[in-house]
Amino acid sequence: MLGEGIIKGMGETARNFFGSYVKEDRLTTVQYPEERLPQKEAARNFPFLVYDGKDWDKGLRCVACQICEKECPPQCIYIVKDATKKPDHIGKMQFQAKVFDIDISVCMSCQICVEVCPFEAIKMDVEYELSTGDRFGQLLLHKDQLAKSNDYYRKIHPTEAAEVDARMGAEKAKAEAKAKPAAATSATPSKP
Amino acid sequence: MDQIFVNLKDWLVALFPAGRQQELVSALISVAALIGTFAGLFALTTVLERKGLGRIQNRYGPNRVGPYGILQPMADGLKALTKEDVVPRSADQVVHFLAPLVLVAPVFLALAVVPMGRNMAAVDFDAGILFFFAVGAATELSVFMAGWSSRNKYSLLGAMRAIAQMISYEVPLILSSLAVIMIAGSLSAVTIVEKQAGYSGLIPHWFVLTPWGFAGFILFMIAAAAESNRSPFDLPEGESEIIAGYYIEYSGFKFALFFLGEYIGLFAASGLAITLFLGGWNAPFPFLTWIPSYVWFFGKLLALIAVFIWVRGTLPRLRMDQLMNFAWKFMLPMALINLLTAGVWHFTPPGLARWIICALLVFGPYVALGRTLFESKKLAKRTYSYAE
Numbered sequence A: 001m002l003g004e005g006i007i008k009g010m011g012e013t014a015r016n017f018f019g020s021y022v023k024e025d026r027l028t029t030v031q032y033p034e035e036r037l038p039q040k041e042a043a044r045n046f047p048f049l050v051y052d053g054k055d056w057d058k059g060l061r062c063v064a065c066q067i068c069e070k071e072c073p074p075q076c077i078y079i080v081k082d083a084t085k086k087p088d089h090i091g092k093m094q095f096q097a098k099v100f101d102i103d104i105s106v107c108m109s110c111q112i113c114v115e116v117c118p119f120e121a122i123k124m125d126v127e128y129e130l131s132t133g134d135r136f137g138q139l140l141l142h143k144d145q146l147a148k149s150n151d152y153y154r155k156i157h158p159t160e161a162a163e164v165d166a167r168m169g170a171e172k173a174k175a176e177a178k179a180k181p182a183a184a185t186s187a188t189p190s191k192p
Numbered sequence B: 001m002d003q004i005f006v007n008l009k010d011w012l013v014a015l016f017p018a019g020r021q022q023e024l025v026s027a028l029i030s031v032a033a034l035i036g037t038f039a040g041l042f043a044l045t046t047v048l049e050r051k052g053l054g055r056i057q058n059r060y061g062p063n064r065v066g067p068y069g070i071l072q073p074m075a076d077g078l079k080a081l082t083k084e085d086v087v088p089r090s091a092d093q094v095v096h097f098l099a100p101l102v103l104v105a106p107v108f109l110a111l112a113v114v115p116m117g118r119n120m121a122a123v124d125f126d127a128g129i130l131f132f133f134a135v136g137a138a139t140e141l142s143v144f145m146a147g148w149s150s151r152n153k154y155s156l157l158g159a160m161r162a163i164a165q166m167i168s169y170e171v172p173l174i175l176s177s178l179a180v181i182m183i184a185g186s187l188s189a190v191t192i193v194e195k196q197a198g199y200s201g202l203i204p205h206w207f208v209l210t211p212w213g214f215a216g217f218i219l220f221m222i223a224a225a226a227e228s229n230r231s232p233f234d235l236p237e238g239e240s241e242i243i244a245g246y247y248i249e250y251s252g253f254k255f256a257l258f259f260l261g262e263y264i265g266l267f268a269a270s271g272l273a274i275t276l277f278l279g280g281w282n283a284p285f286p287f288l289t290w291i292p293s294y295v296w297f298f299g300k301l302l303a304l305i306a307v308f309i310w311v312r313g314t315l316p317r318l319r320m321d322q323l324m325n326f327a328w329k330f331m332l333p334m335a336l337i338n339l340l341t342a343g344v345w346h347f348t349p350p351g352l353a354r355w356i357i358c359a360l361l362v363f364g365p366y367v368a369l370g371r372t373l374f375e376s377k378k379l380a381k382r383t384y385s386y387a388e
Helices: A004-022 A067-071 A112-116 A150-156 A158-190 B004-014 B020-056 B072-082 B093-111 B128-136 B138-149 B153-184 B189-195 B211-227 B252-276 B293-314 B320-347 B352-375
Strands: A047-051 A077-087 A093-103 A122-124 A147-149
Touching: A004 B020, A004 B293, A047 A150, A067 A077, A067 A112, A112 A122, A147 A150, A150 A158, B004 B020, B020 B072, B020 B093, B020 B252, B020 B293, B072 B252, B093 B128, B093 B138, B093 B252, B128 B138, B128 B153, B128 B189, B128 B252, B138 B153, B138 B252, B153 B189, B153 B211, B153 B252, B153 B320, B189 B252, B211 B252, B211 B293, B211 B320, B211 B352, B252 B293, B320 B352
Parallel strands: A047 A147
Antiparallel strands: A047 A122, A077 A093
């Protein structure tokens, strides 16, 4: 009969209406600032710089090779090389960045900088509460704002960070193994 | 208690010298009370509607501004007032400005003839219902003014849809209320309410409790939803098709005025439905008559608005051809049959036989019409030639 479907539909919506007062689990929405959904591991938005150890300025993995700056499609990265060098994780002396800026108002979250970085220095962040009152100054992130510890990286992307740690550990072990005979050979002639 | 507002008004009017001045003051008080009450009701309805729709969709709805989000309309109003009022350069400036006013003025005028309690109609015209429909038809003008003056194809499309819809549904709206006018023998809203006073046992003499009244009430509600552009008849402003229809070039407070006008139109239509079919301000049971009449009127009004919100939360929007088919192939024949049934009711002696005859007279054509409409539809599972 005509109108049967309407009655049925009205019944369904009425059941939803009253059910939402009776059964809390019917309410599927999350009340955002107070409640948050757990972060997905694959989530990403803007890049950050990883550092090892306690001191961010000393531990920064970035060697200012500027590959990411060249590869960045919207060109949101700006790097100035420093004259002084510092040792990296395998003990080799490397350049460091004097200035490392990312304009996240330009960044398109493509992750290409992460993929091209040979030093595992730049990774994607999951921080999304980035609103500011100043869209020019506050959205241009400097080195000190970008630097985040390896522990933080392990926390936000555990699987990825474990792989990176394993790879870097292997590199370090290889370098040490190589350094030992080299040290032995270089040490022997100096002895006499 | 029942006459508290009437007495208050009489007392205020008596403060002024008799003659023209008293008439003017009386009119002004009525208008102020009307606008104040219904603007407040509008604010309440917007928040209740959003909360109700939220609950229907298993969400909380607005719950941030004030306790349980009840102050949401204030935030909305502030936002509307502080927004920039953009008028397109190529728009017809005068008509663009006038359109919201032309919408709001007639809908408030229409409310003036609706009796909201015992002795509480702002004006009691002899031809009150006629006046209601006459000013109600002015909303079509404003909608087309808005659509035309915006100089935007979407708004013009929306306005054209609105005109087609409103004119089509005006016919069943008036025909369904004609049955009541025939039986009551009066065009005055106050007289129609008085005709529905009294009880047989526990059952009130409301027109909705007769076969023709019930059918008329359903037809009236459907047509009223279409007249006030409520979902499922909100084609003129269909967001997914023509963005916002005739409102598209309106922002800030002009948009708020349109919104207000639409809701006041809904209140006016609901108020008329209550007057015509639901016994106006009469109590549903004889032992409840001690509750003031205006409480009953506004209670019924809120109940009808709740039904409109419920329907909005349930039904999807109609397609244009479905809308027109429904108006001309179903609503119009049903309204005419209903008119005939009311005539039969009037001329047969009261009793159970009359009730059964009239019920069959309404219900039979309803089933037959529904079946024929469905058979010509050839409903089948839709097949797609290209998509999967």
